[in-house]
Amino acid sequence: MKKNLFVFIFLIAPFLLIAQQKSNETPTYKNKKASIQDRIDDLIKRMTIEEKAGQLNQLNGGTFTGPAANDTGQKAKMQMVRDGKVGSFLNVIGATETRAVQKIAIQESRLGIPILFAFDIIHGYKTIFPIPLAEACSWDIPQIEKNSSVAAKEAAAAGLHWTFAPMCDISNDPRWGRVMEGAGEDPFYGSVVAAARVKGLQGNLNDDAHILSTVKHYAAYGAVEAGREYNEVDISRVALWNKYLPPYKAAVDAGAATVMNSFNVFEGVPASGNKYLVTDVLLNKWKFKGFVVSDWSSFSEMINHGYAANGKDAAYKAISAGSMMDMESKVVIENLPQLVKEGKINVQQVDDAVKRILFYKFKLGLFDEPYKFSDEKREAATELSKENKAEARKAAAGSIVLLKNDNQVLPINSSAKKIALIGHYAKSKEDMFDFWIGYWTGKPAVDDAVTIYDGLKNKYGNAVEYSEGYNADATTSDALINTAVQSASTADVVLVNIGISGKMAGEDRALAYPEIPEAQIQLLKALQKTGKPIVALVSSGRPLVLTKIQPLVSSIVQCWILGTETGNAVADVLSGDYNPSAKTVMSFPYAIGQIPVYYNHFNTSRPLPTDKDGNWFSRYRDIPNAPLYPFGFGLSYTTYSYSNMQISNPIMERTDKLTVTVTVTNTGKIDGEEIAQLYIRDITASIIRPVKELKGFRKIKLKAGESKEISFVLSGKDLSFYDGTGQMHLEPGAFKVFVGGDSEHVLGKDFVVQ
Numbered sequence: 001m002k003k004n005l006f007v008f009i010f011l012i013a014p015f016l017l018i019a020q021q022k023s024n025e026t027p028t029y030k031n032k033k034a035s036i037q038d039r040i041d042d043l044i045k046r047m048t049i050e051e052k053a054g055q056l057n058q059l060n061g062g063t064f065t066g067p068a069a070n071d072t073g074q075k076a077k078m079q080m081v082r083d084g085k086v087g088s089f090l091n092v093i094g095a096t097e098t099r100a101v102q103k104i105a106i107q108e109s110r111l112g113i114p115i116l117f118a119f120d121i122i123h124g125y126k127t128i129f130p131i132p133l134a135e136a137c138s139w140d141i142p143q144i145e146k147n148s149s150v151a152a153k154e155a156a157a158a159g160l161h162w163t164f165a166p167m168c169d170i171s172n173d174p175r176w177g178r179v180m181e182g183a184g185e186d187p188f189y190g191s192v193v194a195a196a197r198v199k200g201l202q203g204n205l206n207d208d209a210h211i212l213s214t215v216k217h218y219a220a221y222g223a224v225e226a227g228r229e230y231n232e233v234d235i236s237r238v239a240l241w242n243k244y245l246p247p248y249k250a251a252v253d254a255g256a257a258t259v260m261n262s263f264n265v266f267e268g269v270p271a272s273g274n275k276y277l278v279t280d281v282l283l284n285k286w287k288f289k290g291f292v293v294s295d296w297s298s299f300s301e302m303i304n305h306g307y308a309a310n311g312k313d314a315a316y317k318a319i320s321a322g323s324m325m326d327m328e329s330k331v332v333i334e335n336l337p338q339l340v341k342e343g344k345i346n347v348q349q350v351d352d353a354v355k356r357i358l359f360y361k362f363k364l365g366l367f368d369e370p371y372k373f374s375d376e377k378r379e380a381a382t383e384l385s386k387e388n389k390a391e392a393r394k395a396a397a398g399s400i401v402l403l404k405n406d407n408q409v410l411p412i413n414s415s416a417k418k419i420a421l422i423g424h425y426a427k428s429k430e431d432m433f434d435f436w437i438g439y440w441t442g443k444p445a446v447d448d449a450v451t452i453y454d455g456l457k458n459k460y461g462n463a464v465e466y467s468e469g470y471n472a473d474a475t476t477s478d479a480l481i482n483t484a485v486q487s488a489s490t491a492d493v494v495l496v497n498i499g500i501s502g503k504m505a506g507e508d509r510a511l512a513y514p515e516i517p518e519a520q521i522q523l524l525k526a527l528q529k530t531g532k533p534i535v536a537l538v539s540s541g542r543p544l545v546l547t548k549i550q551p552l553v554s555s556i557v558q559c560w561i562l563g564t565e566t567g568n569a570v571a572d573v574l575s576g577d578y579n580p581s582a583k584t585v586m587s588f589p590y591a592i593g594q595i596p597v598y599y600n601h602f603n604t605s606r607p608l609p610t611d612k613d614g615n616w617f618s619r620y621r622d623i624p625n626a627p628l629y630p631f632g633f634g635l636s637y638t639t640y641s642y643s644n645m646q647i648s649n650p651i652m653e654r655t656d657k658l659t660v661t662v663t664v665t666n667t668g669k670i671d672g673e674e675i676a677q678l679y680i681r682d683i684t685a686s687i688i689r690p691v692k693e694l695k696g697f698r699k700i701k702l703k704a705g706e707s708k709e710i711s712f713v714l715s716g717k718d719l720s721f722y723d724g725t726g727q728m729h730l731e732p733g734a735f736k737v738f739v740g741g742d743s744e745h746v747l748g749k750d751f752v753v754q
């Protein structure tokens with residue numbers, strides 16, 4: 001007996017005490033003082049394979065409070081949260097909704113792992129900014145970063161932790177509805193913009209005003225054949241590395257937290273299951289430390305592609321390729337535990353993916369303050385603030401591209417007594433926006449829009465006389481045309497808002513005819529007969545073919561889709577309160593048959609000479625090779641000249657740098673901002689190189705009559721290109737360097753790399 005007592009007191013009791021103490025201790029993963037790594041390592045050990053699969057499972061959310069709480073489907077999703085089978089929701093928005101769901105995750109699941117709430121904040125959350133393509137035309141990188149930081153701040157106050165932006169897809173096909181989401185056709189510029197958008201969205205991820213960004217759609221989704229949505233991509237590795245990958249890489253290098261698989265295939269394998277893209281390039285070559293999320297059901301859509309036999313095969317192929325979180329297809333949550341149990345998927349690979357996701361949940365502070373982003377007061381105070389709308393107005397004015405302005409019809413003369421404003425879209429709030437303002441969540445950003453009509457009334461009051469000119473469906477009638485003509489005939493200025501609805505900009509909005517509708521051309525022809533100079537205000541989320549309207553109007557103002565402050569921004573430009581400075585980052589095709597047309601094309605074996613005619617050249621017989629308006633083009637109310645271009649060393653050693661200087665002069669009477677561009681050409685190389693490649697730009701303020709000497713420095717890296725393995729090469733030989741105000745009107749110098 002005594003012996004047992006002794007054993008108990010001195011051998012067993014201490015262990016029981018320690019065990020008791022330990023069980024009372026906070027587990028490491030909940031210990032705020034422990035390092036993130038220690039907390040992750042502790043947590044992963046505690047998780048079942050089902051809970052690990054849960055972290056790789058993202059579901060579409062919607063609302064869960066109020067009447068929705070009784071919805072069977074929503075109740076089932078909440079049960080999955082309680083079971084630890086959901087790591088993230090998309091489309092759960094607002095402080096109230098996110099807090100309600102987070103509470104269930106924290107208080108009613110076994111480990112209390114917080115949920116990541118994601119939403120498509122493509123160009124603003126409540127304050128809507130210009131579509132990314134328009135914003136990119138500003139070439140104002142600090143403003144572009146600022147726009148994203150405003151969007152992040154509004155979203156972060158509404159319970160959101162993560163957005164699926166920036167879209168980094170290079171595209172030169174305006175048939176594709178999603179060109180509106182990117183930064184145009186150039187990989188160098190697309191890279192600079194992608195990095196700025198990541199920085200704007202994420203900051204240092206150490207406050208409650210920034211959110212996780214997503215590099216999408218990885219990879220080369222902008223190369224969809226014929227511009228058709230969800231179509232396949234068939235490009236070489238040389239094209240992949242030189243034209244499409246640079247912006248994704250720049251965004252990853254800028255610290256993007258996540259990367260999204262694209263819907264398309266590369267080399268016959270869907271991006272979601274493409275080991276070359278995900279593991280070889282993204283994870284191994286680029287050392288990406290964040291996590292990969294699929295596009296909407298792109299894992300299970302590998303079945304449609306004909307690459308996966310069923311859900312289990314799709315889950316196996318996605319995870320094996322290095323992909324991680326499954327958006328909405330559910331194949332991972334349904335099959336991963338079994339795949340691990342069968343030894344088909346190595347649990348280490350699952351743990352690596354789960355740890356990457358947990359890292360960002362710890363980084364955002366969600367384990368310690370799970371509701372810090374779901375703050376109703378901050379939400380109300382932040383959204384649509386005066387400051388945010390002022391930024392949106394500035395960004396929108398800076399995005400407007402002046403394509404034509406014969407006889408300086410613009411800016412509107414201050415003596416104008418009557419301004420005829422014609423066009424259905426000009427008064428249509430919803431046409432100030434595109435698809436990506438979250439209609440599907442009922443987020444009514446539309447009500448806050450300042451239409452073009454509102455903006456002109458704000459600026460010119462009763463001088464503005466409005467007529468519809470054409471219907472919402474872009475049809476017209478004699479009555480509509482006659483009313484418009486009558487209004488125009490007694491006006492000092494005739495503004496006609498034409499184009500296509502903002503609702504035709506975005507996903508699943510491919511157009512075989514990206515051009516001005518026939519009825520609007522009919523309207524313009526009738527207006528032209530009044531003899532009044534006509535100003536066309538073009539609303540579109542893509543470069544439309546403007547060739548037919550070009551001769552009918554004196555001025556063409558590409559207004560894109562500008563968001564909440566559209567009207568005020570358009571009025572600021574038309575009045576001259578803001579001298580337009582934007583330059584297009586996508587070529588405007590001369591004809592649909594010319595698509596894809598882009599500046600950084602190859603020379604071909606028989607380039608069409610500019611100084612002579614003849615036969616057997618690379619050309620069309622019915623239209624010019626050149627686009628109507630080239631990449632980098634945009635007018636101002638003033639004019640600029642480029643002179644005295646110099647290069648530091650016509651012979652450049654491979655390790656040298658080349659300095660290019662040029663004098664830019666504002667030769668007009670109005671102060672303005674000019675976007676000077678620098679291009680190179682590698683004349684002869686082991687693989688053909690484009691006739692021009694953008695490698696630098698400067699946005700400079702110049703007062704009327706002022707000149708400034710600007711300089712660019714080119715390194716060997718700037719002159720290099722990738723081979724199909726992703727290896728960079730700088731090859732000796734002849735180069736040209738160009739500077740100018742767009743990709744066609746340039747000064748040039750030759751130099752040699754040896």
Ligand code: GLC
Pocket residue numbers: 090120164216295296507
């Ligand atoms: C869509 C888009 C993607 C978006 C995602 C979530 O299909 O392709 O860009 O982020 O689904 O809405």
